[in-house]
Amino acid sequence: MKDFYQGNKLIQGQVEIGNKRVDLGNIRIPILNIYAEQYHLVPPASSLALKTYIASPDYTLRSFPVGHIGM
Numbered sequence: 001m002k003d004f005y006q007g008n009k010l011i012q013g014q015v016e017i018g019n020k021r022v023d024l025g026n027i028r029i030p031i032l033n034i035y036a037e038q039y040h041l042v043p044p045a046s047s048l049a050l051k052t053y054i055a056s057p058d059y060t061l062r063s064f065p066v067g068h069i070g071m
Contacts, residue, residue: 011053019055038067 003009015022031054035047051059064071
């Protein structure tokens with residue numbers, strides 16, 4: 001929780017899984033980014049930022065006018 005939510009280490013390239021650094025720029029698979037417009041823990045701006053950090057040319061964004069429970 002601290003690393004991802006508070007430290008933003010995924011975006012900074014400081015996360016390792018299985019002794020390999022996670023580089024979002026290497027993601028080239030199709031991405032479907034779905035987010036809730038009224039979710040207060042993960043604001044829409046946080047979800048929208050994903051496209052900036054991945055390299056996939058196949059990126060689809062969908063939003064819903066709901067919060068956590070509605071999603």
